[in-house]
Amino acid sequence: VETGNTACQAINGVLYSAEGNILLAYPLNATAxxxxxxxxxxxxxxxxxAHTTLQKVIVPEGMRAFDDNAFSESSLAEINFPESLVLFGNQAFAKTQLxxxxxxxxxxxxxxxxFAQSTKLQSLTIPSGIRTIESYAFNGCTALTEIHCLGAEPATLNYYEGYDHPFNGIDASQVKVYVPKGFKSAYESSEWGYQFDNIIESNTGIFLQESTNPANDAEMESIGTIEITFPENASLVEQFPSVKVVKGQELYGEPVENAGGWMAFASGKKVNVFPADEYQEGPQPIPMEDGVDYYVTIPAGIVKNAEGSLNQKIVLHFVGKIESGVDQIESNDCFVTNNNGTLNIVLGNLTxxxxxxxxxxxxxxxxxxHAQGTATLHVESNGLYIIRIVSGDTIKTFKIVK
Known part of the structure; x- marks a missing residue:
């Protein structure tokens, strides 16, 4: 790379974009x-x-994507996939040694x-977030013997004819497909059941939610408390979950941060997850821009049921909508006073x-x-307490320290 090149740079003999954010080419004659x-x-x-003799590649956290044919027909046998990755292009790992x-x-x-024609591939794990698997994806992976499907809903297998099936060219009789406990019938009644005979329930189930409030695709002014309802009592595993919010697009959207992170609380069958203020003393709703798409990802493993089954990842889509007039929630004048453990909850207009x-x-x-006006509760021991108020579709949460 010549001095003064404004398009590219060489980092230890490997070609990158000038900014260093795209790896453009690895030398074919390298012996490492x-x-x-x-x-x-x-x-x-x-x-x-592509076509390189590299056997192992270490990928840094923050990597987002591998483009088409990124490693195709190479000697790659070992690579890590950071959580930040969202895209593998067509034939990105075709004919590798994984x-x-x-x-x-x-x-x-x-x-x-x-991953087509990766003839040494033996084990495949498909997380719950995978929605579709396109044609030829694992075509000719003849050594494949086990597939671990982690989602409650089977990923859709897209193809036109049998020859371009995502798993064409594989001896289905030698493949065991492991699915979450309680969801075997869902897989058997899908395209997976048509392709594979050995569908086996694993010992681990999924604590699947029944509904969320707000519901998916809701239009609203801000992202506040999200109430998740489960079919049975939930217990908290992670009080400060790593919830992610982006606007614009689900995979490549602009991150939306809030100073206090997110908090979660469980009560019976309901779990509240909300953006906290910088002191983590209560909800701090995230304002939304009118007409803009927002995606909220609630991670897996923040609550569990009595059997120990964990929730799977929940992705919610909301659309910003600015209403005219006075904000009804703000006009309720709802607040809490704390007099040495005597908590007076002023409910304002909430009924x-x-x-x-x-x-x-x-x-x-x-x-x-059935409270209205003012409700009173008492706490004896010093510590942190949370008050949740539910009135119809309105949910308010307060943090109190005695």
Whole structure:
């Protein structure tokens, strides 16, 4: 790369874009068997490692995508997939030497021929976020013997004829497909049941939600408390989940941050997840732009049921909508006063309220039904407490320290 080149740069003999965020080409004549992609790189360009003799590649956290044919027909046998990855292009890993593949949690699709003709591939794990697997994706992976499907809903297998089936050219009788406990029938009644005879329930189930409030695709002014209802009682595993919010597009959208992160509390069959303020003293709704798409990803493993089954990842789509007039929630004048453990909950204009008191671990301590005006609760021990108020579709949460 000549001095002064404004399009490219060489980093230790490997060609990158001038900014260092795209790896453009790895030299075909290199003799090394292992390579670490430079920090700050977001993507590997089309065919960048194709036909190389590299056997191991180390990928930094923050990497987003591998373009078409990125590693096709190379000697690649080992690579890590950071959580940040969202896209593998067509034939990105076709005819490689990989033996085990665990697809990234945040990918949504496996594209055409991505791992085709990888004849040493034995084990494949498909996370719950994968929605579609396109034609030829695993075509000719003749060594494949086990597929671990982690989602409650089977990924759609897209193809036109039998020859372009995502798993064409595989002896289906030698493949065991492991699915979550309780969801075998869902897979058997899908295209998976037509393709594979050995569908086996694993010992681990999924704690699948029944509904969310707000519902998916709701139009609203801000992202506040999200109430998740489960079919049975939920207990909290993670009080400060790593919820992600982006606007614009689900996979490539602009991140939306809030100073206090997110908090979660469980009560019976309901779990509240909300953006906290910078002091983590209560909800801090995230304003939404009018007409803009927002995607909220609630991670897996924040709650469990009595059997120990964990929730799977929940992705919700909302649309910003600015209403005219006064904000009804703000006009309620709802607040809490704390007089040495005597909690007076002023409900303002809210009526027929359920007022619940939780300790710091999310356990329900006390509750009042059909409250209006002012409700009073008492706490004896010092510590952190959460008050949740539910009135119809309105949910308000307060953090109290005694």
């Amino acid at each position: 068997t292992e390579y670490t992609i430079a920090d700050g790189c977001l993507g590997v360009g089309e065919g960048a490692f 033996t085990t593949v665990v697809l990234p949690e945040n990918m949504t699709n496996v594209y055409e021929g991505t 027929d309220c359920t007022v619940e008191l939780f300790n710091a671990t999310g356990n329900l301590i006390n509750s009042i039904s």
